[in-house]
Structure formats: structure tokens, C-alpha cells
Amino acid sequence: MRTVTFGINITLDGYCDHTLMNPAEELMDYYTAMMDDVDLLFFGRVMYQLMFPYWADVAREQSGTDGENRFAERMASIDRVVISGSLNTADEKTRIVRTDPAGELLRLKQLPGKKIMVDTVSMLPELIKAGLIDELKLVVHPVIAGQGRPLLQAGSIKDKLNLKLVDTIRFPSGCMALHYVK
Template sequence: MRKLTFGMSVSVDGYVAAPGDDLGWGVQSDELFQWWSDRVGATGLALYGRRLWETMSSHWPTADQQPGATPAVIEYAGRWRDVPKVVFSSTISEVGWNARLVTGDAVTEISRLKAGDGGTMDIAGATLAGAAMRNGLIDEYAVVTHPVLVGGGKPFFTALDNWVNLNLVETRAFPGGVVLTRYETRR
């Protein structure tokens, strides 16, 4: 069985995007960017919801070809292109960049993928992750907390019908007051 992880940057008050889908509140550092790049490099299959897919696919396929692209950006762009991706959407008709589109039930497809062989799957996008979370499919949460309160927006965690007990497996501080807490689901 494959492991399913979910990790995103989050404000201290629990949001992955501020009102209006504003992402400008994140604290950036080379060390944190490298952590994200290494995470992409270790992913066997990336699962995307439509909104985050549109954001990522509008930038990363050619980010390494842009003037002034740093070695870190070049590395990340290559890793992003190389990882196989599944995009879940009922509103778009095609995807590219080493991805396939699933228009049916996301939970059914994620369960099927999880039951198969292969490397770690990483789910990207809070709405898609919320469906997986509610159905007990996520094995690990990587919460990258930035030192900001945004007051509302899109939450990292979804409303649940039952508690999910977690074990802390890692903490790490990054420059600028960013803190990683990584948890495994206790089964």
C-alpha cells in the first residue's frame, strides 16, 4: 500500500490562502525552498486539485527557462515536470506536463491508487486533501507554519466527523520563524 502525504504552507491561524486566494503572506528562504524541492523529488505520484494545478502548471513547466532562473528554481522545475501527476477536476478537459486527468469520484480514485504499488503519493490542494482527510486516507501531514495571522481564507484542515489521532515525527525551524511540524496518522 502506498503512503499518502499532505503538506502545505499555513498561517498560524490555519489558512493556506488568505481571503481572495492571496498567497503573499509566506516567508521565503532558500532553505525552505530546498525542503519543498526535496519533497517533490521524493514524491512518486502527485495528486492535484484543479485550482492548485492551474497555479502550478501556469508557472513551473517553464520556470527554469525564465531570465534569472536560479539553480534552485531550475532544480525544482525539473523535479516538478518529472513527477507523475493526477489532476482531479470536472471543469477542465485536458492536462499536460506528465499528468492525467480524473473527472470521476476523487476519493474512489485516491483509494485505488493508494492500494497499489509505488512510491509515496503527495496530495496538493486543500479542497482535494479535505476529501481525502474526511475519508481517512492521509497517512502524514506536513504543516509548514508561517508567522502570520491572515484572519480567514482557505483552511488547511477540513471539518471532520471523527478525531484523527496523530504522532509527531519531526519538527524543524526555518529562517524567518517558519516551523515544520510533521505528523503521522495513528492507526
């Protein structure tokens, strides 16, 4: 069975709005390396529309820094599933699924392949409740935002989920990558 990884950038106070953080080149290398073990990206509509076509355009035009270009190339090469009831079209590497995110992720998890990377805050509680998230890779930024979208809404998880910290990476920027498994 494939491993499902949830990965995201987060502030010290638990917000995950990427506009609140200061990007660092070292993080592009970290995320690019993380994608080496991934052959499917699983998005909600909002995150998908933030990521694409932006990264596909950077990959095609080579318009970013060296690290951004490498990350963009890797992101653009991976197949994607987006869960959306309202999205009408997507690029050729993306399949739109209309309903049952947990059921779809379970089906995909049972297929052969590398890891599945999940990047959807809106569906995270449902996927955790269904027992589908095997590991979390959080990059904590040295920022207290005081606002934004929280990783989890209060009360969205009824049962506590105990995790084991298996790796940490400290970056010169002050960011910390934390790798947890069930």
C-alpha cells in the same frame, strides 16, 4: 501500499493561501528534498492551475533562483493526477480524473511506487474521512493573515483525527516544518 502525504504552507492562524506568506529559499530546498520520495502528485483543479504551467515554465526557462529552479525541475518531472469536472486539457505528464477523488486515490495508493503527494485543500476533508492521508507535512509561516482559505472549514471533519508528531525543522526565516503521521 504507498504512503499518501498531504503537504502545504500555512499561516499561524490556519490559512493556506500562498500569497499571504513570504517565500524563503530554504523552503525551496526543503520541498525539493521532500519530492525525492514522491513519484505522483495528486491535485485539485485550483492547486493544479496555480502550480502548472508555472513550475514547468520555470524548469524549462531556468528563470527562478537556484532553489526555485531545482524545485521546478523536480516538480515538472513527476507524473500528476488532477481531479476536475471542468478542466478540459492538461500537460503531457498530467491525467485528468472527473469523479470520485477518494476512490481514485485509493486505487493509486494500492499500486506499486513511491509516495503520493496530495495538494488539494478542497478535497482534504473527504480524503481524511476515507482514511487515505497517512502523513501531513505542514510548513507554518510566522504570519497572522486574518483572512484567506482555511486549511479546513469548520465542521468539515466529524471525527477527530489524532496524529503523532515525528519531526520538526526550524528554519532561519522563522518557519517551522511539522511532520505528523496517523
